[in-house]
Amino acid sequence: xxxxxxxxxxxxFTQPQTRNASTRLGVGDDCxxxxxxxGHELAVTTDTMVENVxxxxxxxxxQLGHKLLAVxxxxxxxxxxxxxxxxxxxxxxxxxEQWLTSFAKGFLALAEQYNVDLIGGxxxxxxxxxxxxxxxxxxxxxxxxxSGAKAGDYICLTGAIGDAxxxxxxxxxxxxxxxxxxxxxxxxxEPQIAAGLELLGCANACxxxxxxxxxxxxxxxxxxxxxxxxYWQALPLSDAVKAYIExxxxxxxxxxxxxxxxxxxxxxxxxVDQLTIDxxxxxxxxxxxxxxxxxxxxxxxxxxxxxxxxx
Amino acid sequence: xxxxxxxxxxxxFTQPQTRNASTRLGVGDDCxxxxxxxGHELAVTTDTMVENVxxxxxxxxxQLGHKLLAVxxxxxxxxxxxxxxxxxxxxxxxxxEQWLTSFAKGFLALAEQYNVDLIGGxxxxxxxxxxxxxxxxxxxxxxxxxSGAKAGDYICLTGAIGDAxxxxxxxxxxxxxxxxxxxxxxxxxEPQIAAGLELLGCANACxxxxxxxxxxxxxxxxxxxxxxxxYWQALPLSDAVKAYIExxxxxxxxxxxxxxxxxxxxxxxxxVDQLTIDxxxxxxxxxxxxxxxxxxxxxxxxxxxxxxxxx
Numbered sequence: 001x002x003x004x005x006x007x008x009x010x011x012x013f014t015q016p017q018t019r020n021a022s023t024r025l026g027v028g029d030d031c032x033x034x035x036x037x038x039g040h041e042l043a044v045t046t047d048t049m050v051e052n053v054x055x056x057x058x059x060x061x062x063q064l065g066h067k068l069l070a071v072x073x074x075x076x077x078x079x080x081x082x083x084x085x086x087x088x089x090x091x092x093x094x095x096x097e098q099w100l101t102s103f104a105k106g107f108l109a110l111a112e113q114y115n116v117d118l119i120g121g122x123x124x125x126x127x128x129x130x131x132x133x134x135x136x137x138x139x140x141x142x143x144x145x146x147s148g149a150k151a152g153d154y155i156c157l158t159g160a161i162g163d164a165x166x167x168x169x170x171x172x173x174x175x176x177x178x179x180x181x182x183x184x185x186x187x188x189x190e191p192q193i194a195a196g197l198e199l200l201g202c203a204n205a206c207x208x209x210x211x212x213x214x215x216x217x218x219x220x221x222x223x224x225x226x227x228x229x230x231y232w233q234a235l236p237l238s239d240a241v242k243a244y245i246e247x248x249x250x251x252x253x254x255x256x257x258x259x260x261x262x263x264x265x266x267x268x269x270x271x272v273d274q275l276t277i278d279x280x281x282x283x284x285x286x287x288x289x290x291x292x293x294x295x296x297x298x299x300x301x302x303x304x305x306x307x308x309x310x311x
Numbered sequence: 312x313x314x315x316x317x318x319x320x321x322x323x324f325t326q327p328q329t330r331n332a333s334t335r336l337g338v339g340d341d342c343x344x345x346x347x348x349x350g351h352e353l354a355v356t357t358d359t360m361v362e363n364v365x366x367x368x369x370x371x372x373x374q375l376g377h378k379l380l381a382v383x384x385x386x387x388x389x390x391x392x393x394x395x396x397x398x399x400x401x402x403x404x405x406x407x408e409q410w411l412t413s414f415a416k417g418f419l420a421l422a423e424q425y426n427v428d429l430i431g432g433x434x435x436x437x438x439x440x441x442x443x444x445x446x447x448x449x450x451x452x453x454x455x456x457x458s459g460a461k462a463g464d465y466i467c468l469t470g471a472i473g474d475a476x477x478x479x480x481x482x483x484x485x486x487x488x489x490x491x492x493x494x495x496x497x498x499x500x501e502p503q504i505a506a507g508l509e510l511l512g513c514a515n516a517c518x519x520x521x522x523x524x525x526x527x528x529x530x531x532x533x534x535x536x537x538x539x540x541x542y543w544q545a546l547p548l549s550d551a552v553k554a555y556i557e558x559x560x561x562x563x564x565x566x567x568x569x570x571x572x573x574x575x576x577x578x579x580x581x582x583v584d585q586l587t588i589d590x591x592x593x594x595x596x597x598x599x600x601x602x603x604x605x606x607x608x609x610x611x612x613x614x615x616x617x618x619x620x621x622x
Contacts, residue, residue: 024352028534029457030389030518031354033449036347041335043342044430046398046444050437078341087357089400089442119355126361127438131400133357138344146340207341223339 008095008123012104013088020117022084022137032119034085040137043081047072051128056171061099063187064130065106070189071210072134073114074261077196078208080144081136083114088121091129114193144199144206144265149224153204153266153285158195158278161213162241165257169244176247182240189261195277199265202274206265212256214302217264218291224266230283230302232295255293255302319406319434323415324399331428333395333448343430345396351448354392358383362439367482372410374498375441376417381500382521383445384425385572388507389519391455392447394425399432400442425504455510455517455576460535464515464577464596469506469589472524473552476568480555487558493551500572506588510576513585517576523567525613528575529602535577541594541613543606566604566613 009027024033036042049068051057069086076083088107092100111118116134167186170179192208199206205224207216213230221228237245237254245251266285267275286292291302320338335344347353360379362368380397387394399418403411422429427445478497481490503519510517516535518527524541532539548556548565556562577596578586597603602613 025454025456030386031356031392031447031454033390033454034353034355035451036353038349042345042347042353042446044345044396044398044444044446045342046400046431046433046442048400048402048433048435048442050402050435050440053435053437075341079344081342085355087355087444089357089359091359091361091440120357122357122359122442124359124361124364126364126440129361129402129437129440131357131359131433131442133355133398133444135353135355136342140346143336143342143344145336 009088009121012100013108013118015108015111015118019115020084023117023119026117026119032085032087034119034135036137039140041140041143043076043079043136043138043143044133045072045075046131046133047075048129048131060187061103062106065103066110066188068130068132069107069110070191070261072132073191073193074189074208074210076134076136077192078144078206078263079138080142080196080200080206081138082197083116083134083136083193085117085119085135086111087133088118089131090121091124091126093126093128139200142200144196144203146205146207146220147223149205149220149226149266149285150268151226151285151287152269154269154272154281155217155228155230155264155266155283155285156279156281157236157262157264158192159262160236160238160241161209161260161262162254162257163238164189164259165253166241166244168257168259176240176244178240181238186259189259191261192263195263198275198277199263202271203265203267206263209258209260209262209264211258213264214255214291220264220266221289221291227286227289227291228283229286229292229294229299232293234280234282236280320399320432323411324419324429326419326422326429330426331395334428334430337428337430343396343398345430345446347448350451352451352454354387354390354447354449354454355444356383356386357442357444358386359440359442371498372414373417376414377421377499379441379443380418380421381502381572383443384502384504385500385519385521387445387447388503389455389517389574390449391453391507391511391517392449393508394427394445394447394504396428396430396446397422398444399429401432402435402437402440404437404439450511453511455507455514457516457518457531458534460516460531460537460577460596461579462537462596462598464579465583465592466528466539466541466575466577466594466596467590467592468547468573468575469503470573471547471549472520472571472573473565473568474549475500475570476564477552477555479568479570487551487555489551492549497570500570502572503574506574509586509588510574513582514576514578517574520569520571520573520575522569524575525566525602531575531577532600532602538597538600538602539594540597540603540605540610543604545591545593547591
């Protein structure tokens with residue numbers, strides 16, 4: 001870590017106190033130190049957001065701070081890991097105090113909600129690029145992977161999809177009567193931490209919907225070497241998304257739009273009753289490879305098309 | 312982690328095999344998984360390098376891959392941590408196969424040297440920005456911190472300083488007869504991992520020279536609430552750096568230039584004999600605050616001026 005990092009991070013990102021019992025040493029030395037509880041593994045992930053690629057230049061910095069942390073915590077959730085700490089690498093064109101104060105407010109509010117310590121980072125000068133590394137713990141050998149789906153499993157979602165996709169379209173100019181909920185889903189998604197923890201020992205495979213259901217479920221199918229059929233009628237869609245589809249005819253949007261950060265998991269029918277979380281069954285895992293959609297009795301093959309980072 | 316990450320990372324950054332015994336799950340899921348050996352803590356750090364800020368646009372990508380990893384491993388070295396794994400967040404203006412192949416070559420060669428697994432990352436589109444998160448392990452409670460220096464400690468370096476600073480000046484147009492060694496120190500620094508491990512249980516405080524001796528030693532003094540005097544005659548300077556000083560009169564360069572990545576540590580005189588590594592005594596820790604330089608018997612106060620990230 002470098003000279004300026006703790007100047008800027010201490011100035012704008014100081015948390016009231018070290019909260020998480022795992023933190024041994026936070027911001028201010030060459031490394032942070034964590035202790036991992038016995039019988040647990042460390043889960044670690046990183047996600048970057050770039051101005052004009054992942055967010056608009058005029059995005060509310062408080063919402064951006066929330067979303068940057070949320071998308072990283074969502075990766076922990078999808079493994080069933082409990083968040084512990086994060087590092088923040090900020091590349092900033094300039095030190096804009098108002099922007100940083102607001103960004104930190106959104107970031108730290110979500111961190112506090114999940115008892116996550118900001119234990120280090122780096123601050124550099126350059127085009128606005130935001131990278132978080134998130135660290136969590138999961139009981140040894142129990143992490144939810146993409147590779148465990150079995151033929152006969154139910155495919156479930158923890159909540160509605162398509163709202164974040166609609167929020168993006170509203171940001172791009174689409175007009176609809178009640179945009180608030182879709183915009184909130186797009187700008188301030190909630191990582192499904194509690195659901196991930198609940199799924200430990202129950203679900204066979206899990207992923208978060210970051211790039212779109214067909215694309216993300218496609219990863220489970222590929223890594224589990226199975227196929228799936230999902231039922232159009234079973235998809236959990238909000239009234240706003242239903243109205244969008246009626247208005248535009250674009251019924252594929254909720255299948256291919258990302259940023260919802262619900263969990264998509266597969267579970268043996270025998271285990272469904274153990275769950276106390278919201279769990280919407282949308283299809284079944286099949287031995288035959290490929291992803292199929294049953295829409296009013298007509299079965300079509302779905303291409304795994306989600307958000308493409310390089311086009 | 313996102314769709315493209317493992318496409319690009321699998322394509323360009325595949326290591327022959329998982330090498331490190333700590334890795335439970337590498338690239339390809341929402342998180343990577345590590346097991347931390349009993350009795351150890353996790354040390355974690357992140358450093359970003361931005362084009363035209365930390366490196367020139369025409370920098371050899373193989374050297375850049377080496378240096379990006381080296382500066383992160385150096386942070387582990389300065390805590391006495393043993394490197395285990397890294398994550399790589401690459402923001403790229405385009406997918407330049409030749410550049411990526413060469414960058415990966417430098418990065419992976421150094422990773423192999425220290426038995427470090429690349430266990431995950433993110434690849435995004437945008438201005439060239441490179442962030443590594445490095446993870447290591449250190450015996451519980453034994454990490455070398457900046458805050459442990461005591462009055463009477465010797466201040467030591469693991470090797471010469473100023474060569475990377477000279478390398479930067481050569482890159483900026485300064486001409487000298489034998490530039491190779493300085494350029495190598497600037498472009499391909501070696502993280503002092505073995506030295507950091509050797510210092511565990513011996514040294515009282517440690518930091519790596521990333522921003523310049525006066526600045527980095529300044530952090531030890533500040534966090535340990537002590538002062539120091541260093542002796543000009545004792546500073547380990549290469550012939551090329553001595554010649555540069557003779558040529559330009561800029562004798563402060565080795566004190567304020569960064570990027571050498573030697574370790575600067577403080578150690579009780581009683582413990583010096585335990586060390587088997589190179590160890591150059593350059594000064595002593597004193598109770599009186601401030602950093603002083605003794606140059607030919609004249610003592611002056613040194614300002615902590617190193618590389619400034621925002622000017």
